[in-house]
Amino acid sequence: MRRPTIADIARRAGVSSAAVSFALNGRPGVSEPTRQRILAAADALGWQPNTAARALSAQRAGAVGLVVARPARTLGVEPFFMQLISGIQAALSERANALLLHLVEDVEAEIGLYRRWWAERRVDGVLLVDPRTADPRPAALRALGMPALLAGGPDPAGILPGVWIDDARAMTRIVTHLRGLGHERIGHVSGPSGLLHTERRSAAFRAATRTSAGSRTGPAAVTTDFSDTEGARATRSLLSSPERPTAIVYDNDVMAVAGMSVARQSGLAVPTDVSIVAWEDSTLCRVTHPTLTTLSRDASGFGATAAERLLALIDGEPPGDVEFSVPELTIRESTAPPPA
Amino acid sequence: MRRPTIADIARRAGVSSAAVSFALNGRPGVSEPTRQRILAAADALGWQPNTAARALSAQRAGAVGLVVARPARTLGVEPFFMQLISGIQAALSERANALLLHLVEDVEAEIGLYRRWWAERRVDGVLLVDPRTADPRPAALRALGMPALLAGGPDPAGILPGVWIDDARAMTRIVTHLRGLGHERIGHVSGPSGLLHTERRSAAFRAATRTSAGSRTGPAAVTTDFSDTEGARATRSLLSSPERPTAIVYDNDVMAVAGMSVARQSGLAVPTDVSIVAWEDSTLCRVTHPTLTTLSRDASGFGATAAERLLALIDGEPPGDVEFSVPELTIRESTAPPPA
DNA sequence: CTGTTAGCGCCTTCAC
DNA sequence: GTGAAGGCGCTAACAG
Numbered sequence: 124m125r126r127p128t129i130a131d132i133a134r135r136a137g138v139s140s141a142a143v144s145f146a147l148n149g150r151p152g153v154s155e156p157t158r159q160r161i162l163a164a165a166d167a168l169g170w171q172p173n174t175a176a177r178a179l180s181a182q183r184a185g186a187v188g189l190v191v192a193r194p195a196r197t198l199g200v201e202p203f204f205m206q207l208i209s210g211i212q213a214a215l216s217e218r219a220n221a222l223l224l225h226l227v228e229d230v231e232a233e234i235g236l237y238r239r240w241w242a243e244r245r246v247d248g249v250l251l252v253d254p255r256t257a258d259p260r261p262a263a264l265r266a267l268g269m270p271a272l273l274a275g276g277p278d279p280a281g282i283l284p285g286v287w288i289d290d291a292r293a294m295t296r297i298v299t300h301l302r303g304l305g306h307e308r309i310g311h312v313s314g315p316s317g318l319l320h321t322e323r324r325s326a327a328f329r330a331a332t333r334t335s336a337g338s339r340t341g342p343a344a345v346t347t348d349f350s351d352t353e354g355a356r357a358t359r360s361l362l363s364s365p366e367r368p369t370a371i372v373y374d375n376d377v378m379a380v381a382g383m384s385v386a387r388q389s390g391l392a393v394p395t396d397v398s399i400v401a402w403e404d405s406t407l408c409r410v411t412h413p414t415l416t417t418l419s420r421d422a423s424g425f426g427a428t429a430a431e432r433l434l435a436l437i438d439g440e441p442p443g444d445v446e447f448s449v450p451e452l453t454i455r456e457s458t459a460p461p462p463a
Numbered sequence: 464m465r466r467p468t469i470a471d472i473a474r475r476a477g478v479s480s481a482a483v484s485f486a487l488n489g490r491p492g493v494s495e496p497t498r499q500r501i502l503a504a505a506d507a508l509g510w511q512p513n514t515a516a517r518a519l520s521a522q523r524a525g526a527v528g529l530v531v532a533r534p535a536r537t538l539g540v541e542p543f544f545m546q547l548i549s550g551i552q553a554a555l556s557e558r559a560n561a562l563l564l565h566l567v568e569d570v571e572a573e574i575g576l577y578r579r580w581w582a583e584r585r586v587d588g589v590l591l592v593d594p595r596t597a598d599p600r601p602a603a604l605r606a607l608g609m610p611a612l613l614a615g616g617p618d619p620a621g622i623l624p625g626v627w628i629d630d631a632r633a634m635t636r637i638v639t640h641l642r643g644l645g646h647e648r649i650g651h652v653s654g655p656s657g658l659l660h661t662e663r664r665s666a667a668f669r670a671a672t673r674t675s676a677g678s679r680t681g682p683a684a685v686t687t688d689f690s691d692t693e694g695a696r697a698t699r700s701l702l703s704s705p706e707r708p709t710a711i712v713y714d715n716d717v718m719a720v721a722g723m724s725v726a727r728q729s730g731l732a733v734p735t736d737v738s739i740v741a742w743e744d745s746t747l748c749r750v751t752h753p754t755l756t757t758l759s760r761d762a763s764g765f766g767a768t769a770a771e772r773l774l775a776l777i778d779g780e781p782p783g784d785v786e787f788s789v790p791e792l793t794i795r796e797s798t799a800p801p802p803a
Numbered sequence: 804c805t806g807t808t809a810g811c812g813c814c815t816t817c818a819c
Numbered sequence: 820g821t822g823a824a825g826g827c828g829c830t831a832a833c834a835g
Binding site for chain 4: 128129141148
Binding site: 126169170171172173174175176178179184186204205208209212216221222223224225226239242243244245350351355377380381384387388406407409410411412 | 513519579717727728752
């Protein structure tokens with residue numbers, strides 16, 4: 124049996140298909156009794172709009188895209204992503220939009236995909252994640268004329284509107300906590316320098332650890348590729364420096380765990396000899412001993428906000444940046460006062 | 464500037480739009496020189512087919528759906544999922560299909576979404592994951608007449624075709640390895656009993672640990688919800704049982720890590736006093752000390768195979784089950800001969 | 804207030 | 820070989 128169409132409803136209700144369309148979309152043009160009759164008929168038939176037809180007619184795909192240019196391996200370990208997606212969908216579902224997810228190798232492939240999606244009218248807009256310094260994507264998207272929103276930072280190029288979490292204040296919050304415990308030499312194991320949020324955190328770290336006299340109170344920060352291997356290497360480097368830190372802040376959870384192992388192997392106890400803070404809460408941070416003090420973000424809410432903003436953008440509303448809430452610090456067992 | 468249409472190409476090449484359609488789809492009806500002229504024109508214009516129009520005309524959405532009914536929290540920690548998605552897309556992209564991903568609360572919501580997607584013609588078919596015992600989904604999908612494929616097991620109801628990884632042989636492989644090291648009392652910390660793959664693993668575990676005399680050689684297996692908390696609890700229970708095992712097999716990585724901590728707190732060394740095997744390799748398994756011996760599956764290849772089968776099903780090819788490769792055992796530091 | 808009509812962009816039968 | 824015409828299902832002008 125064929126799926127019911129508007130024509131079927133029209134026939135059943137004894138009206139024209141235009142009347143049905145009006146009634147279904149709740150707009151003026153039909154009398155109330157007729158509208159009721161039409162709705163009843165549609166309901167009886169179990170009618171649902173055909174996405175393709177609607178998209179063709181409305182010039183709107185009813186879908187937005189999310190492309191991720193990261194190795195799947197890295198993603199799997201980040202609870203942040205799934206939460207983000209979950210939030211994005213909560214917002215999209217409310218407005219009957221779908222999410223197209225695609226994983227690619229690099230930014231070039233990502234741009235290629237945007238080009239294709241836009242030419243095919245497969246999506247109405249896209250959500251960009253992982254903004255980078257010297258990011259080619261905003262300009263490419265502008266050239267395409269494709270609605271897009273940067274989830275993860277304000278666009279330094281000033282091209283795309285963005286939604287972001289305040290990394291700087293989050294970092295300040297962490298450093299304040301450590302300072303409050305009495306730490307003076309704090310280390311930072313950051314992510315790759317090409318990522319914008321990494322840069323923001325590092326800048327904030329430098330600012331927060333600068334003493335009133337103007338000199339820094341800890342060893343230099345170390346950059347990594349976010350992997351456990353580099354997290355371990357960075358930790359070794361910090362712990363063997365002349366100004367050995369009494370606390371270390373890691374830019375993700377995996378590196379924090381790896382770093383904790385290194386500290387222990389070096390004969391240092393956590394948190395007695397060295398305190399550890401991880402950026403991003405996850406199961407991983409709760410199964411270790413000691414459990415980790417972490418920075419917890421509302422990834423889901425962040426995703427929802429980003430999706431809503433994108434939808435508004437697609438609807439032609441004026442673009443605008445939105446700064447999302449500051450993450451909370453969840454204090455667990457890995458942070459304590461420094462050794463006397 | 465408007466996006467180019469077939470009519471534009473036709474005008475530019477000086478032919479009818481039907482000729483363009485024939486040329487573009489590589490079917491007879493146009494002379495070779497004309498075809499070339501048309502292709503050149505299309506290329507010059509940067510034409511790409513409009514998905515909505517094509518979908519409407521072809522009665523085919525060019526997209527498949529993947530609904531996941533699990534808390535986002537749980538997913539994030541499973542590298543398996545992202546790898547799976549990555550593989551699915553590799554296969555879909557080749558045939559210009561898109562993937563719609565959606566996370567829901569439970570199986571009822573999942574079925575509701577299938578119903579809507581199908582009524583809206585939003586997707587051409589779906590990939591089901593996490594098959595359960597007494598799973599309502601296959602019957603629901605059959606009632607809808609929606610193409611669907613079970614990724615993760617043969618359908619016990621015999622309704623949907625499936626693609627799966629041989630959990631039984633994988634488990635046998637693990638037990639054989641432990642037996643080879645000399646272990647006789649082996650424990651199993653499994654996932655929730657409602658999941659089919661959990662059931663298969665447990666059954667295989669019971670079969671493999673049964674001695675020739677017919678009695679089992681270890682304590683009873685313990686079921687969990689896959690969380691670190693229950694993994695820890697299960698480990699405590701096993702280690703305090705009268706027949707304390709010298710080796711424990713965990714159904715995921717998070718529980719294995721939690722279990723290792725518990726063992727250590729109980730004063731047992733890993734692997735000297737107790738060996739540990741995790742199901743599913745992940746970063747997590749490599750940042751611990753000792754590093755974990757794990758069962759590594761080709762999630763990406765598995766996803767690609769599943770997607771290909773689904774596409775074939777949508778094309779009307781006869782359904783058929785496919786058993787995917789048996790996972791490899793990656794031997795690391797957490798397994799060793801039992802204490803004498 | 805209602806109904807007729809003409810597209811949205813693509814594909815495909817059917818005459819030429 | 821090629822062109823004209825109609826339909827996929829829905830929406831939006833435009834008359835009635």
